[in-house]
Amino acid sequence: MKSINKMTQAELAAYVQSHLREKGITVILSGGASVSIYTANKYVSADVDLIDVYSIERNKIKIAMEEIGFHEKNRYFVHPNTKHIVEFPPGPLSVGEESVTSIKEIKYSTGVLRVISPTDCIKDRLVAYYFWNDQQSLAQALLVAKHNRVNFTDIKRWSKASGNLKGYETFYEKYASKNRSRLR
Amino acid sequence: MLKPLLGSTGSERVLIFITARGEAYPREISRFFGMGTYPIRKQLEKLEVGGILVSQPKGRTLLYTFNPRYPFLKELKELLDKALSFYPEDEREKLIMNRRRPRRRGKIL
Numbered sequence: 145m146k147s148i149n150k151m152t153q154a155e156l157a158a159y160v161q162s163h164l165r166e167k168g169i170t171v172i173l174s175g176g177a178s179v180s181i182y183t184a185n186k187y188v189s190a191d192v193d194l195i196d197v198y199s200i201e202r203n204k205i206k207i208a209m210e211e212i213g214f215h216e217k218n219r220y221f222v223h224p225n226t227k228h229i230v231e232f233p234p235g236p237l238s239v240g241e242e243s244v245t246s247i248k249e250i251k252y253s254t255g256v257l258r259v260i261s262p263t264d265c266i267k268d269r270l271v272a273y274y275f276w277n278d279q280q281s282l283a284q285a286l287l288v289a290k291h292n293r294v295n296f297t298d299i300k301r302w303s304k305a306s307g308n309l310k311g312y313e314t315f316y317e318k319y320a321s322k323n324r325s326r327l328r
Numbered sequence: 329m330l331k332p333l334l335g336s337t338g339s340e341r342v343l344i345f346i347t348a349r350g351e352a353y354p355r356e357i358s359r360f361f362g363m364g365t366y367p368i369r370k371q372l373e374k375l376e377v378g379g380i381l382v383s384q385p386k387g388r389t390l391l392y393t394f395n396p397r398y399p400f401l402k403e404l405k406e407l408l409d410k411a412l413s414f415y416p417e418d419e420r421e422k423l424i425m426n427r428r429r430p431r432r433r434g435k436i437l
Contacts, residue, residue: 219377234379238399268397275396 146254148213149225154181155254156228157192160212162255167208170197172237172247173259174268176284181250182262183287192228197235205232239267240306262292267302270315274308282315289319329411338363338371342392344415346381347408348423351393353386360423380404 151159157173164171173181176189196205206216214221214230221230237244237260246261260268266288272281288294296316303312330340345357358368372392375381380398383390394401412420 234377236399238397240397241399241402243399271397 147225148223151226151254153177153185153189153192153228154250154257155252156226156230157194157259158250158252158257159254160192160209160214160230161194161257163212164194164205164208167204169200169205169208171195171232171258172197172244173257174237174265175233178259178265179269179284179288181257181259182265183284183291186287186291187284190228192230194230194232195235195237196232197237199235202232239264240271240302242267242302242305262288263295263298266294266299270299270303270308270311273315274303274306274311282318285315286319286322290323329414330407336371338367339375340411342368342371342375343380343404343408344412345423346392346394347405347412348420349426351391353389353391355389 146155148156148159154177157177161171161173171194173193174195175191175193176187177192179187180189209216209221209230212223213225214223219231221232239260244260244264246264247258248261250257250259259265266285269281269285269288272278273285289296300309300312300316303309330343331337334340334343341361341363342352342357345360346352354365354369354372357363357372358365361368372381372383372390376383376392376395379395380401381392382395383392385391394405398404412423415423
């Protein structure tokens with residue numbers, strides 16, 4: 145097993161997840177780290193957001209994390225041998241108003257990583273773009289779309305249901321203008 | 329009104345205030361309800377940790393709004409809107425009808 149200081153963000157997330165799974169704690173990777181994974185680190189995030197799917201008792205997570213050398217600091221978990229910070233945002237696992245059902249599994253030498261799909265990763269970024277007009281989130285959504293096979297029909301349906309069809313059109317126009325060769 | 333459901337008067341006040349105004353600083357909530365800032369800050373932090381609110385730094389304070397990622401936001405807002413409609417008329421008016429547009433500095437009122 146690799147030592148923690150040599151693990152990439154994804155390997156670390158897989159390692160933590162696998163350990164928690166052994167303890168009966170189900171967490172799924174979401175947030176900026178999922179963008180990093182789906183863009184081959186073209187976007188870098190130090191955070192590892194593991195959604196606590198079933199709202200497990202906080203103390204149970206704390207004990208499990210301490211077993212692998214992490215300690216809690218202002219609700220984040222830090223380890224002396226890594227710059228990555230692990231956080232457990234509360235569940236349920238969702239994008240906007242909808243629950244997430246499609247989970248992707250990626251195998252690493254450190255464990256199996258369960259992460260939201262590229263399509264849901266884009267939706268997660270678009271929430272911030274739609275609500276706060278956050279251009280960084282839009283750029284991240286575009287990067288994920290560029291590097292992965294995603295379901296645009298589903299993203300459009302989801303955007304329309306939340307009253308953000310116009311925002312989706314902006315996103316898709318930007319994607320299409322940068323990826324004309326892929327759309328032909 | 330929602331205390332049995334939310335567990336505390338502080339939580340209800342924070343959520344009702346943000347429902348009425350869309351966003352809030354801790355101090356303006358505590359001033360409005362005549363409470364200390366500390367318990368209001370605690371409630372805001374609790375609701376942020378729970379994923380219901382988010383905060384953004386504005387100057388030297390934090391501005392809280394509802395978290396658009398919270399999956400039950402629509403239903404929660406419906407509940408809070410209904411609760412707000414049951415508030416005494418004068419209190420409801422004070423919550424909703426506050427000046428949000430700018431006022432030039434130094435203007436004599």
